[in-house]
Amino acid sequence: MSLSLRKRILLLLTAIVLVNIVGAGVTLWYTQRSKALQSGIIDMEVGAMHAAFGLTSELLSQRGYTTYFFLNSDPAWLNQMEIHHKAFQEQLALARNFSTLSGGRDILNEIESQYIRYVYAREQVIEHYKNNRRDDGARLHWTIRERFHNILTLCDEFRALHEQSIQKQRASYLRESAMLVALAVTGILLSAFAGAWLASVLVQRVLNPIRDMAVHTLEVMDPGHKKSGTKVDNEVEALGEKLRTLISDVGDVQKQLDASRESLMQSEKLALVGKLAAGVAHSIRNPLTSVKMRLFSLERSLVLDEHQREDFEVVSEEISHVESIVKNFLEFARRPKLRPRKQSPSDVVDMALKLLRHRLESSGTEIVLKRTSRLPELPLDADQLKEVFVNLIINACDALVTGGTITVTEETGLMEPMGEVVVIRIADNGPGIPPDILDRVFDPFFSTKEEGSGLGLAIARRVVEEHGGWLHVRAGDEGGAVFVIALPGSRRSTWLRS
Incomplete structure (x- = not known):
């Protein structure tokens, strides 16, 4: 039974659409599957690997301090050993959070058990040394070395277990990739075949007849159309x-x-x-x-x-x-390279005001600091953030040609989509910024000063954005300009995610 031209074209179009829909569906499924697989590796297995390395590192860092204490009885060695002891316990807790393998949890339980016995024996050795029973301490000292190496071996087994898990997931990922490639090649071949068939049908059954019809119609209506250039109506x-x-x-x-x-x-x-x-x-x-x-x-x-x-x-x-x-x-x-450490932005504001005190006094500018309480500590680069505050305060001071008031306000709150934020506002009561250039003040090389480079505010915005926040300017309610700096109150800065 011969199909009509209309049915053949519709059939080919349907086949092409179905092939593309199936291909898109498979690609979407694989994308989500791959995302879940990689997320599991990154969030759990890699986290467990880092914790395993941390366990080994902190355990090795405790080695030798008991001997050093035996040699010179300096309590500083015991303090250092206690620091690494606490760090080892923190890494052990971190490993428990990331390890989802039953064998991994068993190893962690064994590590914890042997480490407790090791620490107890080590404390007995130290107690002997403190009471000047050096021979007893030395004999017991030799017995705890085997426990130390057993714990170290268990840490290596825990790391190897998660390395094997990562290799298995990688192999699974490669198998699924090969399957997707095969499906994609098959889909391409089917689409190419259906497309070639459709093109052949359109050329032979549609385009050629229309061209022949147009040529014959023009010849009938205007036999001399080739010379006169007459077109068919x-x-x-x-x-x-x-x-x-x-x-x-x-x-x-x-x-x-x-x-x-x-x-x-x-x-x-x-x-x-x-x-x-x-x-x-x-x-x-x-x-x-x-x-x-x-x-x-x-x-x-x-x-x-x-x-x-x-x-x-x-x-x-x-x-x-x-x-x-x-x-x-x-x-x-x-790009600014941040060297963050936990510090209150209020401390940075104080440093900037102290640095500019003489300049502000000589220009007759009054500083008003509105602070109900010190802002919470955040991970930030104090030096670069101080330069931002200095730049904004100097700009405000330059705007106050004959002196005036600069108000620095500190507060905390909620702001979408950042969530918890700390906000520092620097406002002046000068002439303000003309509305037609308000949106351009952060553009590189744009400046209203005759001797300005036009880069100060651009650099300031970049530094604030590197901290995960934003820098904004608006007109003051009673004249002047207000620069608003918002920093994330939680650990959401871009340099923390990188």
Whole structure:
């Protein structure tokens, strides 16, 4: 039974759609399966491996302290041993959280049991040494060495067990990958076969007849169409009109693409300018330092009158300004590397205010610090965050040409999607920022100062974002500008996730 053209086209289209749906479904299933598999490896097995290495490291770190105490009776060795003892217990608890293998839990139980007996015997040895029974302590000391090595062997077995588990999951992942590749190749072949069949049907049964029909119709309506260029006013003409409309739409899209390409080229030029500027800044930094040192030597060795000294001071200030611009270029060209440690942001605010105290007093600027209690400790890089506060306060001070008030407010709260946050607001009662440039103040190389590099706020925002927070500016309720810094109150900074 011969199928009609309509049925054949619909059948081929249905086959292609089904093949693609099945392929997409298999790909989605495998993606979710692979995600779950890798998540299990990363979250559990790798965590257990790290804990196993931690157990071995902390156990080995306890070796020798009893002997050192025997040699010079210095209690500092016992303090160090106690630190590693607590760290070993913490690693043991961590290993229990990550280990999901029954054999792993059995090994951990055995490690804990033998470690308790080992610690008890070790304390007896230390007690002998403290009571000057060195011979008794030395004899018992030799007996606990075997227990130590047994525990070390169990730690190695625990690590090896999870290494084998990771290898098994990796093998499973490779098998599933091979299956997916086979399915994908099969789907591609089926799609290619169905597509080729559909193309053949369309060309032979649809396109060729339409072309022949158009040619024959044009020949019938205008026998001299090849010389006159007359077009047929029929269904083909209607299709041609549709095609011209489509071409026009394509032209509009092309214009949009050209505009996007222009914007992209502009962004690339800006990035290139930044790299070139950073390179130039790096090249002139050493000569600039040499000039500054020579100028300092000349100032100390020469006898200058008042006007000459004033000239020296102007030159020195200008060199310092150029050095500051060079420093900004270099800082902007590289991403900030954070060296975090737990500290309250309130301490960093105090350091910045102490650093700027003389400058604020000389400019007649009053600082108002609103703090109900010190902000909680967070993992942060105090030096880089201090530079952010210094930059924002100096900008506010520069905006207050004839003096004014800068208000620093500290508070905690909830903010979506960050959750718990600490917020520091730096507000001034100056003229404020014009609304038309409010959204551009953080753009690199944009500055309203005649001698500014336009990188200070861009660097400040980058540092805050590296801490997992954000830096925002808005107009003050009573004039001036308000810079708002929000830092995550929980351990959600980008450098903690990396």
